[in-house]
Amino acid sequence: MGERTAIRVLVTVIGLDGHSTGAEVVSRMLMDAGIEVVYLGIYQTPEMIIQAAIQEDVDVIGISSHASNYGQIVDLLELLKKNHLNNIRVICGGTIPNQQVQELKEKGVSEVFLPQSTSTSIVNYIVSHVKKPKMLAT
Amino acid sequence: MKRETDYGHPIKTFYHPNDIEGLDYNRDLGDPGSYPYTRGYYPDGYRKRVWTQRMTAGLGSSRQTNEVLKRYREMGQRGGMLVICDRTNAMPIDPDHPIGRREAGVLGWPGASLFEFEQLMDDIPLTGQSITLLGSCAMSSIRLAYIVALAEKRGIHLKDVHGSVTEYPFCTTFGQTDAQPLDLDLKLWLDSSEYIVRNKIRMRSGILSQHFQESGGNNAQALAVEMAMLKELCSLLVHERGLDFDDVAFLPYELVSVGSRFFEEIAKIRALRRMWAKMAKEIFKAKKERSCHLLISVHTSGRTMTYQQPLNNIARCAIQTLAGAIAGCTAIDNACLDNAHAEPSPLAARMSLNTQHIVADETGVTDVADPLAGSYFVEYLTNKVEEEAYQIWNEIEEMGGMIAAVEKGFVQKMLKESAQEKHREVESGERLIVGVNELVIPPEEDYQIPIQELKTSDSEDIARRMEEWKKSRNMPLINQKMAQLCVDAKKEDKYNLMPSIIEAVKAYATAGEIMGVIRKARGLSYDPLQAIDCPFDLQ
Numbered sequence: 258m259g260e261r262t263a264i265r266v267l268v269t270v271i272g273l274d275g276h277s278t279g280a281e282v283v284s285r286m287l288m289d290a291g292i293e294v295v296y297l298g299i300y301q302t303p304e305m306i307i308q309a310a311i312q313e314d315v316d317v318i319g320i321s322s323h324a325s326n327y328g329q330i331v332d333l334l335e336l337l338k339k340n341h342l343n344n345i346r347v348i349c350g351g352t353i354p355n356q357q358v359q360e361l362k363e364k365g366v367s368e369v370f371l372p373q374s375t376s377t378s379i380v381n382y383i384v385s386h387v388k389k390p391k392m393l394a395t
Numbered sequence: 396m397k398r399e400t401d402y403g404h405p406i407k408t409f410y411h412p413n414d415i416e417g418l419d420y421n422r423d424l425g426d427p428g429s430y431p432y433t434r435g436y437y438p439d440g441y442r443k444r445v446w447t448q449r450m451t452a453g454l455g456s457s458r459q460t461n462e463v464l465k466r467y468r469e470m471g472q473r474g475g476m477l478v479i480c481d482r483t484n485a486m487p488i489d490p491d492h493p494i495g496r497r498e499a500g501v502l503g504w505p506g507a508s509l510f511e512f513e514q515l516m517d518d519i520p521l522t523g524q525s526i527t528l529l530g531s532c533a534m535s536s537i538r539l540a541y542i543v544a545l546a547e548k549r550g551i552h553l554k555d556v557h558g559s560v561t562e563y564p565f566c567t568t569f570g571q572t573d574a575q576p577l578d579l580d581l582k583l584w585l586d587s588s589e590y591i592v593r594n595k596i597r598m599r600s601g602i603l604s605q606h607f608q609e610s611g612g613n614n615a616q617a618l619a620v621e622m623a624m625l626k627e628l629c630s631l632l633v634h635e636r637g638l639d640f641d642d643v644a645f646l647p648y649e650l651v652s653v654g655s656r657f658f659e660e661i662a663k664i665r666a667l668r669r670m671w672a673k674m675a676k677e678i679f680k681a682k683k684e685r686s687c688h689l690l691i692s693v694h695t696s697g698r699t700m701t702y703q704q705p706l707n708n709i710a711r712c713a714i715q716t717l718a719g720a721i722a723g724c725t726a727i728d729n730a731c732l733d734n735a736h737a738e739p740s741p742l743a744a745r746m747s748l749n750t751q752h753i754v755a756d757e758t759g760v761t762d763v764a765d766p767l768a769g770s771y772f773v774e775y776l777t778n779k780v781e782e783e784a785y786q787i788w789n790e791i792e793e794m795g796g797m798i799a800a801v802e803k804g805f806v807q808k809m810l811k812e813s814a815q816e817k818h819r820e821v822e823s824g825e826r827l828i829v830g831v832n833e834l835v836i837p838p839e840e841d842y843q844i845p846i847q848e849l850k851t852s853d854s855e856d857i858a859r860r861m862e863e864w865k866k867s868r869n870m871p872l873i874n875q876k877m878a879q880l881c882v883d884a885k886k887e888d889k890y891n892l893m894p895s896i897i898e899a900v901k902a903y904a905t906a907g908e909i910m911g912v913i914r915k916a917r918g919l920s921y922d923p924l925q926a927i928d929c930p931f932d933l934q
Contacts, residue, residue, distance in 0.1 A: 258418075272482070272494070272497060272498050273482035273483060273485070273486060273494065273498055273501075274482065275482070275485065275571065275572030277809075278610050278611050278814050281811055281813055281814065281815075282611075282815055282818050285815055286818075299572060299926070300574065302494060324482060324501055324502050325502065325737060325738075325848075325849055326482075326497065326498040326501050327851075328498075328851035328854075329497055329498075329927070330498055332497075342612075352702065352734075352735045352736060353735075354736045354737050354846045354848070355736075355843075355846075356846065356848075369704050372701070372702040372735050372829070373701065373702065373703065373831045373832075375820065375822055376822060382509075384878055386794070
């Protein structure tokens with residue numbers, strides 16, 4: 258087995274939030290930029306996301322949020338720590354009020370992309386923060 | 396900047412009589428109140444009755460939502476109330492479900508039982524105003540049962556209640572997603588619709604293009620999808636449930652999304668009236684003139700409300716409200732200035748209701764019906780969007796209709812591609828949005844607006860209260876009703892579950908329990924999220 262060259266990002270929507278358009282648009286823009294996307298879709302619990310992140314060996318978890326259920330993003334961060342997955346970055350995007358943006362960052366979210374963020378800003382952030390893709394397990 | 400309609404048709408510098416050559420006034424427009432109703436259903440427009448001016452409520456507990464409804468009344472809500480259900484209820488699962496308890500009361504009202512509906516409606520009349528409950532399709536029959544049960548408890552004749560509490564099955568594909576398979580949603584929608592029609596209840600059912608457009612679809616697609624849905628669902632009620640089209644025609648209402656493409660949005664609504672009237676007469680052979688009237692409400696577009704410089708959204712909301720009013724509609728509810736941040740704050744709600752009153756009372760828009768008729772441009776756009784919509788609708792029909800087109804993924808693909816195209820147009824600067832890709836200011840200089848927040852502890856409080864309340868119920872009675880529901884749900888799909896759902900609701904069975912039992916009877920897991928087991932002993 259060779260070395261994986263592409264960055265791999267898991268894109269999902271957490272909890273009962275049904276707003277999937279943002280996640281779908283972002284998935285497409287990442288794929289167009291040569292990033293591998295694992296799209297989990299809606300109704301994902303923090304536990305399900307962690308499991309998929311391990312199985313798919315992703316570099317970044319991207320959460321699209323339009324339903325003010327930030328508690329579950331915090332639960333996800335805690336689960337990552339518990340499972341010693343500190344190398345996986347969590348980024349969020351969506352209609353997240355300013356105050357929540359600060360709180361999520363304090364709790365360990367790497368970056369929050371607000372509505373109408375450009376493709377370039379999202380792709381650049383990911384590419385510049387995930388420098389060395391991991392080796393694929395053989 | 397792109398000079399094209401929302402659906403990609405080039406726009407000229409000006410329009411001329413040649414652009415609407417062949418337009419026949421009587422055949423294609425007619426006076427307001429005359430077939431094909433392009434100009435509206437009423438000869439006197441809004442003079443007798445202005446549109447219902449309402450705001451969406453629903454956040455936190457039933458008590459909190461009840462207070463908001465009363466406040467909206469003081470703020471100038473007129474003619475009707477509108478409540479949106481929360482995400483737990485959309486599925487539906489109960490607020491005390493292990494996953495539900497993390498977000499009960501998020502994005503809406505946690506309407507999981509008749510007890511919650513009684514609290515929601517405390518000191519609020521069921522009659523004299525339209526009662527609208529928005530939510531997923533799966534919950535339609537249960538919401539209708541709340542109305543039936545509360546009317547009975549209050550000693551009110553059901554025929555005196557009007558509004559809408561049921562929603563179309565495709566909403567799970569591109570709107571209020573629920574956790575039920577499409578065939579179950581369809582069955583429950585047909586059951587509730589048949590019950591409404593047979594009992595002559597004055598409740599409408601939302602068959603909405605708003606979700607589709609708000610998810611990124613364009614005007615022509617939204618119009619096509621709306622017509623395809625109306626045709627398929629009305630056909631099922633006529634052919635499978637044996638109802639008369641002239642009774643069915645009273646059922647649907649359409650909530651149209653109105654964005655900032657002012658003239659195009661007005662054209663779309665005018666075209667919709669004409670298309671429905673033609674379908675009613677030509678396809679369904681309507682005998683009553685009234686069957687050619689489709690109830691149309693307007694939701695000004697939440698999608699167009701920007702996160703950046705949120706006060707700009709007041710201007711957008713005003714333009715969209717004016718478009719909705721000019722197009723002609725029965726009710727308007729507005730997206731608020733804080734739509735991209737949170738649920739409506741009291742300030743944002745007041746601004747939206749004030750906007751409606753300013754448009755209604757200060758602009759003169761209520762004086763004259765269909766004021767833009769005869770404009771070369773608007774008539775051209777009305778013809779054009781209709782033509783484009785017929786093309787897409789025909790494609791859907793060739794696939795076998797709306798259900799087939801959804802099963803094949805055609806509608807979803809069309810929506811996804813349109814959403815991506817819209818994003819691309821903004822990124823490339825082909826479409827300008829003030830504060831986003833034009834006249835941008837640094838985030839630290841942006842205005843701070845009040846934010847309506849919901850804390851995680853609020854969801855937990857709602858869950859705990861439900862746990863306690865559940866213990867106080869008459870469990871033998873609930874067990875008995877659930878056993879009956881299970882027996883009925885195993886019968887053929889045409890067997891109407893409304894009577895047994897109403898019985899279960901009256902016994903205070905919850906939404907999660909009722910849907911769980913129906914699921915189990917159909918060979919599905921009791922809990923759609925497979926986190927809890929069925930608490931009932933069912934045979």
